[in-house]
Amino acid sequence: MPYDESVSPTPRRWPLIVAAALAAVCLGAAGCGAGGDSGGAQARPRQGGSGMSAAPPSAPPSQSAPAPAPGKTSASPTASASPSKSAGGRTSGPLSGKTVVIDPGHNPNNHLHTREINRQVDIGTTHKECDTTGTSTDSGYAEARFTLDVSHRLRALLRAQGAKVVLTYDDDRPYGPCVDERARIGNEAKADAVVSVHADGSAVGNRGFHVILPAPVRGGAADTSKIVGPSRDLGTRIAGLFVRATGSAPSNYVGGNTGLDTRKDLGGLNLSTVPKVFIECGNMRDPKDAALLTSASWRQKAAQGIADGISSYLKG
Template sequence: MNVTGRALTAALALCALGVTACGGAQDDTGTGSAQATGPAASPAQTTPSGGSPEETASPGSPDDTPAPDPTGTAESADPGASSESAAPATGGAASPKPLAGKVVVVDPGHNENNFRHTAEINRLVDVQTQKKACDTTGTTTPNGYSEAAFTWDVSKRMTALLRARGAKVVLTRTPQTPFGPCITERAAIGNRARADAAISVHADGSAAGNRGFHVIMPKKIRSQTARMVAESEKLGLAVRKAFREGTGLPYSTYIGRQALDYRNDLGGLNLSTVPKVFIETGNMKNPAEARLFRSAEFRQKVALALVDGLQDYLR
């Protein structure tokens, strides 16, 4: 082979070696390769989750604030959109809250200002079966802790718990309510709200030796529907069960049967068109129960038990 042929052969060999050394196409080794930098981030990986609206909503919002949307969508969002399209970026659709869409009326018994308005609260009102005082002052523990203060504290705690579970809560009074309201108006508030359930929170003032709680349900009168009375009984049974389990308090030793009492003399029940019960959470004159009522920890137990009972009924 001449010199030119040998040179050509060597050049071809070097070229072949060079291709082999390259190892393939440029995309495999270039700096712009997807493999060199890893897969492109998906929108879900790059978008901060931020939390859904219900996670950031304050439980102390005004009473007329709508319950948070369990899907996490704004009220102006397309109502036809699926829950999947509104899922948080962290993956998966937000779980609906157990009481989403439900309206609950919480009625804190009495009013701490009632004693300043004796003329107003002593005005007689018609409760269908008789005429009764517009409202009363309620009872107290032996050391002066009032039923009205207790019922407001428990109702405030219930409101926070109910809203956290998605319910819209309507309160019949606040600390700014000058007196009452009258028992007729307390019932009317629940009726106007078209509540899915209503509960009036009380504590009894019986003899010191008596103890325990009881639930009061409507005893049918002519103006009430059979359905309202039947639903109120279902609500009462659910509340009784949850309250016993949640607080450990016994059934009343002095009134009702198995902590159930049926009455047709209470305006709050007689005038209600929605499922409603009263609960006497215990006896404030009993020293042991009075000590419990003064405990914030126990009042939280009371509130949680009542909310659990409402949820059991509404599910």
């Protein structure tokens, strides 16, 4: 949608978002009583990031470093996790027995395979591109590199809590996967939760994160009737705990400062039969957001916020 310079974050709303998530955390927790195709702003005709071709991926120096060991504090919902090895050699922990699928948006090599990724696939209600290139910062840090890095960090945090974690791809294929395959991977894994990781490609001045939720959709292979409710719960928890972990504000251009947006045009959501959300962690085209997205320490905080939201959702 057109950028309106009069729109700005409303800090007084942020505590409400955190409070909603923390209230959900406490619903099933003892001792809590007394005391959120890629996504992108809906106006852009893309399945993820931005419709533009990204600059050839070039990571900033901090990106190439391996994800640091998860650092937890007592304030984090995942901090109490104390994973151990069971007799069978499997990691046990508070998320033991749960399956999480992480979907790193786009692919760093999509820009080399435009014919393949432009192929139309059926998303139930219509047809869309197999995948898109995603966006990048002005310095050339590709969204697809960002999403892989955050996904690796997120995987480590969830595995430390005992979850089985599946990535839709791990920089192990020349392009894609297509959006319908991304949804199918989560469905076939019978995932308890799926999160598609992205960063946006909007106008300068548009800042903040938002979590994209599935709308009620039915048509062809698409039927979200069973996942709309649980996906909203998952997305709300992620949004609130992402604020707390990163200090980032909810988007000032999507979602009315709630950090939540509902869409019916994304194949990855329409075709999912398990609870699933997308998160746009920030806007790569805004210099201030780009400074965060290219920071390894901030990416660790982003992964922690997403992990906290997933953990809260799975623990009920």
